[in-house]
Amino acid sequence: MSDEGYEMQYVQEAFDTNWIAPLGHNVNMFEKELADKVGARAAAALSSGTAAIHLALKAAGVGEGDIVFCPSLTFSATANPIIYQNATPVFIDSDEKTWNMCPDALEKAFDKYPNVKAVIVVHLYGLSADMDPIVEQCKRRDVAIIEDAAESLGTYYKGKHTGTIGDYGVFSFNGNKIITTSGGGMLVSHNEEKIAKVRFWATQSRDPARHYQHSELGYNYRMSNVLAGIGRGQLKILDQRVQKKKYIFERYKRELEGIEGIEFMPDHSWNEPNYWLSSILLKGKVRPIEIMEALEHENIESRPLWKPMHLQPYFRECDFIGIGAAEDLYHNGVCLPSDTKMTDDDLSQVITIIKRLCSRG
Template sequence: MSDEGYEKQYIQEAFDSNWIAPVGENIEQFEKELSLKVGCSSAVALSSGTAAIHMALKAAGIGKGDIVFCPTLTFAATANPIIYEGGVPVFIDSNKETWNIDPKALEVAFHKYPNVKAVLVVHLYGLSADMGTIMRICQKYNVPVIEDAAESLGTLYKGQQTGTIGDYGIYSFNGNKIITTSGGGMLVSNNVEKLSKVRFWSTQSRDTARHYQHSELGFNYRMSNILAGIGRGQLKVLDQRVAKKRNIFEYYKNELSKLSGIEFMPVNEWNEPNYWLSAMTLNGKVSPLEIMETLERENIESRPVWKPLHMQPFFSEFDYIGGNTAESLFDQGVCLPSDTKMTDGDLERVVDVIKEVWR
């Protein structure tokens, strides 16, 4: 059998074994296979990437009033679990070199909040953050690092998989991610003891007893055996997906970089992205809205870059540290169609529409 099509086999095995609940062979194997793929000691398959962030924060000891540093340029799902645990997010600006958390602003944040309890790092659109510098800063202050690698499964920082560099890493298998279980996530760590505790919490904290007994607050966060089967099949094609995403990005960059005012998301020499989304900024006469509306008229979907969290109504009360880089990326950014099922003709059509705007 080719690498395509394993999903149905694993799902059928789950039905044949009558294990379709959040327990079974697929879950155990998916955790082992993903751990092996990324080079990590332990993994727990969960219901979403958001659940994985929540469990990572709980494992890191975040509680009421605890400060957690978080990049502002990310989806709300990164920061929401801080609130779940009663923590206080402090948002940090991006830098132009990575589009991710700015180490200089992070240093400023540590001086302002020396009692911070954790740092959340995001690898935006599959671009690795500057993990070497970030880890040196966080280790200096003895603060745990949680990597939100929801968008970056398959991305390498200096040869190491993102999500495995900090104390905890999370992956998302939502329907729009590079591989999917339709909905799901994974928490990884080399701290096997902590992940064993996460496995306990995520199954309603059921104590070892003949009767149902609970000594701690629990969560219904485990992935189902069916979805884990889909994940096992999808994991087999991860490298192919990354290669396809890279080709999409390189096609866009080759065709559109020559247009005045267009710059593409940065790829550093130490970064091997998975190119989850191909994003660009517009600094000339054409606005992102004009591009998005023109594509929309041709029934082609595109998106703005994430709106910074410190600009969001819900998070406006929390502190923000940095300049205006994240706001500029939001104002100037466009995410182009990047699905791995796109044909050469689809890519040409997107490029032709954008070029026509310049004409």
């Protein structure tokens, strides 16, 4: 059998063995295969990437009143679990050279808040953050690092998979990710004891007793055996997906890079992205909303970059450390269509629309 089509085999196995619940061979094997793929010692398959961040915070000892640093330019699922733990998020600005957490802003945040419990680092749109200075700062202060690699499965930083550089790594298998289980996530770590504890919490913290006994607060966060089967099949084609995403990005860049006012997401020698979403910045007369509306007119979806957390109504009282680079990225950025099912004709249509619009601008 080719690598395509394994999903149905593993799903059928779950039904044939009558293991449909959040237990079973697929769950165990998906954890092992994902951990082996990225080079982590242990993994816990969970119901979502958000659940994985939540339990990573809990495993890191984050509790009521603790401060957690988090990038401002990210999706709310990165920040919400901080609130689940009754902790306080402090949002860190972006580095325009990476689009991810700015090490200089992080240093200033540490100066202002020396008693920090954890730092969440996001690898945005499949671009690795510059981890070395971030790791150095956190190690110097004995602060846990949680990598939100929800968008960066298959991305490398200096030869290492994102998600395996800090203390905990989080992956998402939501329907829009590079591989999917329709919904689901994974927490990885080199600390096998912590991952075992996460599995315990994720299965309602049921004590190993004959009767139903719970000595700790638990959660219904485990991945089902059916979805894990889909994940096992999808994992086999991860490298193919990365290559297709790279092809899409390079086609856009080759065709659009020379147009005045268009800048592409940054590339560095130490970063091997998975190119999850091909994104651009518009620094000329044409604005992001014009690109999005022109594509929408042809029934083609595109999106702005994430709206920073410190601009969100829910988080308006939280502190922000930086100079506003995250806002600039948000105001000037567009995520172009990047689905791996796109054909060359699909790409040509998007490129033609953007060129036509820019020539008018």
